[in-house]
Amino acid sequence: MARLRVSYLVPxxxxxxxxxxxxxxxxxxxxxTWTTTGSMSVARFEDTATLLPDGQVLVAGGDNxxxxxxxxxxxxxxxxxxxxxxxxxxxxxxLPDGQVLVAGGATSAxxxxxxx
Numbered sequence: 769m770a771r772l773r774v775s776y777l778v779p780x781x782x783x784x785x786x787x788x789x790x791x792x793x794x795x796x797x798x799x800x801t802w803t804t805t806g807s808m809s810v811a812r813f814e815d816t817a818t819l820l821p822d823g824q825v826l827v828a829g830g831d832n833x834x835x836x837x838x839x840x841x842x843x844x845x846x847x848x849x850x851x852x853x854x855x856x857x858x859x860x861x862x863l864p865d866g867q868v869l870v871a872g873g874a875t876s877a878x879x880x881x882x883x884x
Contacts, residue, residue, distance in 0.1 A: 806844040809836055816860035818868050820884055826868055828882070829855035835882070852880050 808827065815830025817838075827845070828835040833854040836845045851870060858873035863881075871879035 806838070806842075808845050809847050810834055814857045814874070816858060816870070818860040818862055820862065820868070821866050822884070824884075826860070826882060826884075828860060828868075828870055829858050829873065831856045849882075853878055 810832060812827065812830030812832070816826075816828050818826045818828070820826055820837075823840060825838040825840070826835060826848070827838060829851060831854065833851040834847065835849065835851055836847050838845050853873075853876045855870065855873035855876050858876070859869075859871050860882075861869045861871075863869055866884055868882040868884075869879060870882060
Protein backbone atom coordinates (compact mmCIF):
# COMPACT_ATOMS: atom_id res chain seq x y z
CA MET A 769 0.00 0.00 0.00
CA ALA A 770 2.89 2.39 0.73
CA ARG A 771 4.21 2.04 -2.83
CA LEU A 772 0.82 2.99 -4.23
CA ARG A 773 0.79 6.27 -2.28
CA VAL A 774 4.31 7.19 -3.38
CA SER A 775 3.43 6.52 -7.00
CA TYR A 776 0.64 9.12 -6.76
CA LEU A 777 2.88 11.74 -5.14
CA VAL A 778 5.50 11.74 -7.87
CA PRO A 779 3.13 12.74 -10.72
CA UNK A 780 1.52 15.42 -8.52
CA UNK A 781 4.92 16.92 -7.73
CA UNK A 782 5.83 16.94 -11.41
CA UNK A 783 2.47 18.52 -12.28
CA UNK A 784 2.88 21.24 -9.66
CA UNK A 785 6.35 22.09 -10.94
CA UNK A 786 5.21 22.09 -14.56
CA UNK A 787 2.43 24.62 -13.96
CA UNK A 788 4.68 26.87 -11.93
CA UNK A 789 3.07 26.40 -8.54
CA UNK A 790 6.40 25.99 -6.85
CA UNK A 791 7.60 29.29 -8.34
CA UNK A 792 4.96 31.47 -6.63
CA UNK A 793 6.38 34.14 -4.34
CA UNK A 794 5.63 33.65 -0.64
CA UNK A 795 3.42 36.75 -0.56
CA UNK A 796 1.17 35.32 -3.29
CA UNK A 797 0.29 32.34 -1.09
CA UNK A 798 -1.10 34.61 1.67
CA UNK A 799 -4.21 36.68 1.13
CA UNK A 800 -7.10 37.87 3.23
CA THR A 801 -7.33 38.35 6.96
CA TRP A 802 -9.33 36.83 9.81
CA THR A 803 -11.17 38.84 12.47
CA THR A 804 -12.85 37.50 15.59
CA THR A 805 -16.63 37.86 15.61
CA GLY A 806 -19.46 36.83 17.92
CA SER A 807 -19.78 33.33 19.33
CA MET A 808 -22.48 30.82 18.47
CA SER A 809 -24.77 29.60 21.24
CA VAL A 810 -23.49 26.00 20.93
CA ALA A 811 -20.53 24.25 19.36
CA ARG A 812 -21.42 22.65 16.03
CA PHE A 813 -20.09 19.77 13.96
CA GLU A 814 -21.04 19.18 10.31
CA ASP A 815 -23.65 21.96 10.32
CA THR A 816 -24.79 24.16 7.44
CA ALA A 817 -24.47 27.90 6.91
CA THR A 818 -26.87 29.47 4.39
CA LEU A 819 -26.89 33.07 3.20
CA LEU A 820 -30.39 34.54 3.43
CA PRO A 821 -31.77 37.28 1.14
CA ASP A 822 -31.53 39.87 3.95
CA GLY A 823 -27.76 39.26 4.31
CA GLN A 824 -27.96 37.22 7.50
CA VAL A 825 -26.59 33.68 7.67
CA LEU A 826 -28.68 30.76 8.93
CA VAL A 827 -26.48 28.28 10.83
CA ALA A 828 -28.38 25.06 11.49
CA GLY A 829 -27.89 21.60 12.89
CA GLY A 830 -24.52 20.11 13.47
CA ASP A 831 -25.24 17.20 15.77
CA ASN A 832 -28.18 19.01 17.36
CA UNK A 833 -31.52 20.57 16.42
CA UNK A 834 -30.71 24.19 17.20
CA UNK A 835 -30.38 26.99 14.69
CA UNK A 836 -29.23 30.58 14.85
CA UNK A 837 -28.82 33.63 12.68
CA UNK A 838 -25.53 35.45 12.18
CA UNK A 839 -25.86 39.16 11.50
CA UNK A 840 -22.71 40.37 9.70
CA UNK A 841 -23.60 44.02 10.41
CA UNK A 842 -23.36 43.52 14.17
CA UNK A 843 -21.14 40.43 14.29
CA UNK A 844 -23.61 38.66 16.55
CA UNK A 845 -25.53 35.38 16.59
CA UNK A 846 -29.16 35.12 17.72
CA UNK A 847 -30.97 31.85 18.41
CA UNK A 848 -33.89 31.21 16.06
CA UNK A 849 -36.51 28.46 15.89
CA UNK A 850 -35.06 24.94 16.20
CA UNK A 851 -35.12 22.22 13.58
CA UNK A 852 -37.73 19.50 14.11
CA UNK A 853 -34.99 16.82 13.90
CA UNK A 854 -31.39 16.88 15.08
CA UNK A 855 -29.22 16.76 11.96
CA UNK A 856 -25.60 16.22 11.03
CA UNK A 857 -24.24 16.48 7.47
CA UNK A 858 -27.56 17.72 6.13
CA UNK A 859 -28.01 19.99 3.13
CA UNK A 860 -29.49 23.47 3.28
CA UNK A 861 -30.70 25.08 0.06
CA UNK A 862 -31.99 28.64 -0.21
CA LEU A 863 -35.24 28.79 -2.19
CA PRO A 864 -36.41 31.67 -4.44
CA ASP A 865 -39.11 32.67 -1.91
CA GLY A 866 -36.52 33.20 0.87
CA GLN A 867 -37.16 29.95 2.71
CA VAL A 868 -34.40 27.36 3.25
CA LEU A 869 -34.94 23.66 2.55
CA VAL A 870 -33.00 21.55 5.05
CA ALA A 871 -32.90 17.91 4.02
CA GLY A 872 -31.41 14.60 5.04
CA GLY A 873 -28.32 14.17 7.08
CA ALA A 874 -26.47 11.32 8.70
CA THR A 875 -29.36 10.50 11.03
CA SER A 876 -32.48 11.72 9.22
CA ALA A 877 -34.26 10.98 5.96
CA UNK A 878 -36.75 13.81 6.46
CA UNK A 879 -36.81 17.39 5.18
CA UNK A 880 -38.10 20.66 6.60
CA UNK A 881 -38.44 24.32 5.63
CA UNK A 882 -37.06 27.32 7.51
CA UNK A 883 -39.15 30.45 7.03
CA UNK A 884 -37.30 33.59 8.13
